[in-house]
Amino acid sequence: MAEFEPKIVAFLCRWCAYAGADLAGTSRLKYPPNVVPIRVPCSGRVEPAWVVDALREGADGVLIGGCHPGDCHYVSGNYKARRRVYLLKKILPELGIEPGRVRLEWVSASEGKRFAEVVADFVAQLKALGPMKVMSDR
Amino acid sequence: MCPDGLTQHPSRATKARIGVFVCHCGHNIAGTVDVARVAEELARYPGVVYSTHYDYMCSDPGQELVKKAIKEHRLTGVVVAACSPSMHEPTFRTAAQEAGLNQYLVEIANIREHCSWVHEAGPATTDKAIRITRAVVEKVRGNHPLEPLTIGHAEKCLVIGGGIAGIQAALDVAEAGYEVLLVERSPTIGGHMAQLSETFPTLDCSQCILTPKMVEVARHPRIRLLTYSEVEEVAGFVGNYHVRIRKKPTYVDPEKCNLCGDCEEVCPVRVPSEFDRGLSQRAAIYIPFPQAVPSSYTLDAEACLGLEPLRCSECARVCEVGAIDYDMQEEIFEEDVGAIIVATGFELYPVEEMAEYGYGQVPDVIDGLEFERILSASGPTGGEVRRPSDGKVPKSVVFIQCSGSRDPELHKPYCSKICCMYTAKHALLYRHLVPDGRAYVFYIDIRAGGKGYEEFVTRAMEEDRILYLRGKVAKVFREGDKVVVWGVDTLTGKRVEVEADLVVLAQAIVPAPGVTELAQRLHMSCLDEHGFLKEAHPKLRPLETLAGGVFIAGAAQAPKDIPDTVAQASGAAAKAIALLSAPALVHPPEVAAVDEELCSGCGICAPQCPYSAITVEEVAEVNEVLCEGCGACAAACPSGAMTLRNLTDEQVLAMVRAALEAAEVASG
Numbered sequence: 001m002a003e004f005e006p007k008i009v010a011f012l013c014r015w016c017a018y019a020g021a022d023l024a025g026t027s028r029l030k031y032p033p034n035v036v037p038i039r040v041p042c043s044g045r046v047e048p049a050w051v052v053d054a055l056r057e058g059a060d061g062v063l064i065g066g067c068h069p070g071d072c073h074y075v076s077g078n079y080k081a082r083r084r085v086y087l088l089k090k091i092l093p094e095l096g097i098e099p100g101r102v103r104l105e106w107v108s109a110s111e112g113k114r115f116a117e118v119v120a121d122f123v124a125q126l127k128a129l130g131p132m133k134v135m136s137d138r
Numbered sequence: 139m140c141p142d143g144l145t146q147h148p149s150r151a152t153k154a155r156i157g158v159f160v161c162h163c164g165h166n167i168a169g170t171v172d173v174a175r176v177a178e179e180l181a182r183y184p185g186v187v188y189s190t191h192y193d194y195m196c197s198d199p200g201q202e203l204v205k206k207a208i209k210e211h212r213l214t215g216v217v218v219a220a221c222s223p224s225m226h227e228p229t230f231r232t233a234a235q236e237a238g239l240n241q242y243l244v245e246i247a248n249i250r251e252h253c254s255w256v257h258e259a260g261p262a263t264t265d266k267a268i269r270i271t272r273a274v275v276e277k278v279r280g281n282h283p284l285e286p287l288t289i290g291h292a293e294k295c296l297v298i299g300g301g302i303a304g305i306q307a308a309l310d311v312a313e314a315g316y317e318v319l320l321v322e323r324s325p326t327i328g329g330h331m332a333q334l335s336e337t338f339p340t341l342d343c344s345q346c347i348l349t350p351k352m353v354e355v356a357r358h359p360r361i362r363l364l365t366y367s368e369v370e371e372v373a374g375f376v377g378n379y380h381v382r383i384r385k386k387p388t389y390v391d392p393e394k395c396n397l398c399g400d401c402e403e404v405c406p407v408r409v410p411s412e413f414d415r416g417l418s419q420r421a422a423i424y425i426p427f428p429q430a431v432p433s434s435y436t437l438d439a440e441a442c443l444g445l446e447p448l449r450c451s452e453c454a455r456v457c458e459v460g461a462i463d464y465d466m467q468e469e470i471f472e473e474d475v476g477a478i479i480v481a482t483g484f485e486l487y488p489v490e491e492m493a494e495y496g497y498g499q500v501p502d503v504i505d506g507l508e509f510e511r512i513l514s515a516s517g518p519t520g521g522e523v524r525r526p527s528d529g530k531v532p533k534s535v536v537f538i539q540c541s542g543s544r545d546p547e548l549h550k551p552y553c554s555k556i557c558c559m560y561t562a563k564h565a566l567l568y569r570h571l572v573p574d575g576r577a578y579v580f581y582i583d584i585r586a587g588g589k590g591y592e593e594f595v596t597r598a599m600e601e602d603r604i605l606y607l608r609g610k611v612a613k614v615f616r617e618g619d620k621v622v623v624w625g626v627d628t629l630t631g632k633r634v635e636v637e638a639d640l641v642v643l644a645q646a647i648v649p650a651p652g653v654t655e656l657a658q659r660l661h662m663s664c665l666d667e668h669g670f671l672k673e674a675h676p677k678l679r680p681l682e683t684l685a686g687g688v689f690i691a692g693a694a695q696a697p698k699d700i701p702d703t704v705a706q707a708s709g710a711a712a713k714a715i716a717l718l719s720a721p722a723l724v725h726p727p728e729v730a731a732v733d734e735e736l737c738s739g740c741g742i743c744a745p746q747c748p749y750s751a752i753t754v755e756e757v758a759e760v761n762e763v764l765c766e767g768c769g770a771c772a773a774a775c776p777s778g779a780m781t782l783r784n785l786t787d788e789q790v791l792a793m794v795r796a797a798l799e800a801a802e803v804a805s806g
Contacts, residue, residue, distance in 0.1 A: 005262075007798055009794055009797055009798065015684055019224070021251065021252055022222045022224060022248075022251040022252070023251075024251070024256055025222070025250060025251025025252060025253075025255035025256050026251060026255070028255055028256070029256060030256055030257065030258070031256055031257075032257075033253070033256075033257040033262045033263050033265070033266040036266065036269045036270055036273060036797035036798075037248070037252050037270070038273060038790065038793050038794070038797065039223070039248075040769070040785065040790075041728075041767050041768050041769050041782070041785070042768040042769060042770065044746075044768055044769065044770035044773060045768060045769030045770065045772065045773050045782065045785065046773060047772075047773045047787065049787070050787070050790050050791070050794065053791055053794060054794045054798070057791075057794055057795050057798050058798040059794070059798055070654075070658050071658070071665075072661075073661060073684060073685070073768075074661070074748055074766060074768035074770065075661055075748035076748055076770075077748075077768050077769075077770050080746065080770050080773070080774075084773070108667075109672065109684075110666050110667055110672065111667075116256070
């Protein structure tokens with residue numbers, strides 16, 4: 001049987017993480033193709049419900065990429081994201097979801113290498129966790 | 139090439155009529171992604187009525203193809219699967235607009251930077267390209283046609299930093315007819331250029347070419363100069379920034395001060411002079427250098443024996459014109475500006491960081507700017523080369539290039555760009571001033587790219603007989619009254635030991651202190667990994683930042699010499715002038731919107747907004763001009779009443795589903 005390939009949805013803020021992923025491309029860095037990026041204006045736009053929805057719809061992991069602390073284009077969206085993800089991770093075990101399936105990372109527009117490393121590392125982490133278990137309401 | 143495209147029967151899900159245009163980008167995408175399969179799969183996707191692929195979608199024929207399809211297939215939305223939206227989103231939005239489709243119904247699926255360039259060729263990569271494109275189809279399906287908002291702007295420019303970059307930018311903007319506010323942290327403008335002796339490769343006297351510009355700033359009717367001041371707060375957005383500037387008290391009325399210098403003589407305090415980089419002493423009341431602008435003394439409150447309560451007051455006693463005012467208070471200036479130019483310059487990487495060169499503890503090991511002061515006719519030694527420890531004329535001087543630069547293990551990995559040139563100048567000027575002295579330069583490579591630069595270095599080597607030694611210096615230490623330099627000449631493979639009288643380190647260029655905090659106040663998104671200001675695009679938008687209306691100039695962006703700095707400053711000024719002269723600015727309409735039926739008026743959204751764009755009375759209301767579209771309010775709204783235009787929860791959920799749905803090619 002083929003090796004389990006986790007599916008990842010990545011919500012990337014357009015100013016830092018999305019641009020960092022662009023730079024990974026421009027620099028021709030290689031990372032596993034398991035992630036589908038969705039461009040959002042800011043990590044602060046990401047609703048915890050989106051993350052849960054994505055996991056329910058078949059994602060094995062969700063990556064949220066924002067600007068480094070202090071660098072948010074919208075002043076403080078990344079701090080809001082950090083608080084929301086922190087709380088979400090507390091709730092996830094109640095839903096039977098491993099908190100390790102959700103990852104919030106700061107990637108600046110100049111960190112193409114870091115973006116590639118984050119994805120590679122997350123893929124490895126999710127492979128260790130195994131496929132997302134189908135929840136009872138589905 | 140697939141000129142005809144793959145037409146499909148009308149969509150099964152909605153009445154959306156979406157066209158998908160997959161770009162090969164020559165080999166850039168088609169080399170790893172099966173673009174024909176992407177187009178084919180998308181043709182089968184609900185709501186897609188037309189799907190094709192083409193060599194270069196951004197070319198004129200490519201754009202024509204999109205326009206033609208919009209008209210022929212009465213498309214209600216367009217997805218271009220190509221490079222990053224940061225490249226061609228405006229191209230295709232304009233094309234669509236020309237074909238009669240609202241530009242906000244066009245979105246880019248990034249299958250180059252995020253897919254073809256980062257993965258190997260194969261089904262998994264094509265599969266990902268399909269998922270990315272499908273997700274964007276879902277976004278377009280939910281998009282509404284929007285019109286850009288137009289807004290007015292202030293017609294004033296703020297320039298931060300009064301070095302040569304800030305001076306040039308301020309003069310250019312003012313000459314174009316706009317008001318300029320020039321803010322400088324120290325008591326005078328001029329920056330590091332004022333400290334230099336001569337400039338390479340022409341050997342112009344630095345102050346001689348700089349001070350006329352400083353005077354021009356001082357007397358320009360449209361430049362308001364605020365020295366001893368710092369930008370404390372910046373609010374607002376492109377064209378409409380509200381800035382708060384704090385000006386420290388100088389305790390000297392510049393209108394009355396006649397520069398007699400009596401105050402300085404009676405002042406009992408002596409502290410190291412910043413301008414002479416600690417090589418001389420100054421009083422607590424001082425003028426950094428005679429041609430300082432504004433032309434006035436400044437009382438350094440921290441160095442003074444005491445102002446509250448007053449402990450000395452000698453300076454006021456001797457001041458005949460009564461210029462000294464111990465009750466002077468700090469002032470706060472609030473201004474509305476349309477554009478901001480950041481020109482905060484550089485500092486040298488501290489010698490104290492250099493363990494191998496004695497941690498800055500050896501008195502005759504100095505940095506390049508200290509040597510500039512020693513060479514300068516107005517410097518602490520009156521233009522005679524004398525070393526700091528005992529005032530002797532050094533007969534043997536070692537110059538070490540790349541000190542702290544190009545050293546990823548211990549210091550800075552980058553090249554500081556100007557050191558090869560100024561070291562050649564230093565050695566040359568030293569040889570002119572001390573004809574019987576010996577000059578040695580340790581270098582890794584000589585980087586003399588620039589007009590007349592290579593010739594200048596050759597002149598230093600050949601005419602002035604400076605000994606260039608290729609190799610790094612391992613250690614510098616004091617022995618008696620000598621400074622011993624241990625190095626290697628890698629061309630001969632021999633160890634070199636020089637007993638020098640003076641060692642000059644070409645220290646790495648680093649950003650000026652405080653620039654991180656300033657960048658945060660300006661919401662400039664990010665500095666680069668070394669703390670320099672980051673441009674919006676390294677090649678195509680080198681003068682802009684990601685914060686609209688904020689431009690950059692000079693060494694704050696990266697190490698650069700005076701000609702490059704002046705050129706960049708004029709470029710930044712041109713960008714600012716273009717903004718200030720626009721009749722109106724366009725604001726993206728992808729902003730927050732409230733569903734008044736759903737809003738309970740709970741007010742959770744308002745404090746989420748960093749721009750105070752939301753007011754809540756019965757229900758929440760969004761000021762669309764203030765809203766920057768971050769969506770923090772929408773994420774926080776408990777009732778789903780607040781949403782972000784063209785990025786609603788429904789759209790995101792549909793995008794997520796599309797991204798996860800099995801694509802036929804690989805997994806099916």
